[in-house]
Amino acid sequence: MRDTQPWKGAGAPDRGPDPRVVRSRQAALSAVRELLAEEGWTGVTHVAVSARSGVGRTTLYRHWPDVASLIHDSIEQRIGQARTARTGDLRADLISELNGLRRLLHDPASERTMRAVLERAPFDPAFASLKETLYRSGSSGFRAVLEAAMAGGELGPDIDIPLVIDQxxxxxxYRRLFAGLDIDKTYVEAIVDSVLRLHANHR
Structure with a gap:
């Protein structure tokens, strides 16, 4: 959507991020999360984020030219925080990935973001692009686990990875965003086990 390394001056030597810049970025994204949790996507404006975070509007517009880009970076950060280290155990790693999604769906800001993206994507190109990038980011962890399992012979070489991720x-x-029901760890384990019964090579 834009430069993936905002806050870094053009031509600046690579000395690592400026701590003041990191704090400003974190303050802005934290403000976005708070506003999403309190008011939904309609509460996220450059004016509101500036007032909440103390980061100037000019700075916000320079690095996040629209609301969709603010929301994108906020939810991307949460996706990254939800991920855990790989163990090499297919079942355990899939459960870990799915529990990360479960936590996101129960986080008020993340849940409201997903609802906003689904609501606006059909008629707002910025949110349509946001939906696509978040899908790629959210599914990348599952894809890595499944590809490693294919390479190790735990899954067949011809499985349809996008289909398995959907499953x-x-x-x-569906359970959280459409039915409005809670999701517990037992449910997550049941989903993983049912998918593995369909696709795992049983030796």
Missing amino acids: LAGPLM
Whole structure:
């Protein structure tokens, strides 16, 4: 959507991020999360984020030219925080990934973001692009686990990875965003086990 390394001056030597810049970025994204949790996407404006975070509007517009880009970076940060280290155990790693999604769906700001993206994507190009990038980011962890399992012979070489990701994540998205029901760890484990019964090579 824009430069993936904002806050870094053009031509500046690579000395690592300026701590003041890191704090400003974190303050802005924290403000976005708070506003999403309190008011939904309509509460996220450059004026509101500036007032909440103390980061100047000019700075915000320079690095996040529209509301969709503010929301994108906020939810991307949460996706990254939800991820855990790989163990090499297929079942455990899939459960870990799915529990990360479960936590996101129960986080007020993240849940409201997902609802906003689904609501606006059909008629707002910025949110349509946001939906696509968040789908790629959110599914990348599952894809890495499944590809490693294919390479190790735990899954067949011809499985349809996007379909398997849908079978894993789809029930959680439906249960939370459409049915409005809570998701517990037992439900997550049941989904993973049912998918593995379909696709795992049983030796």
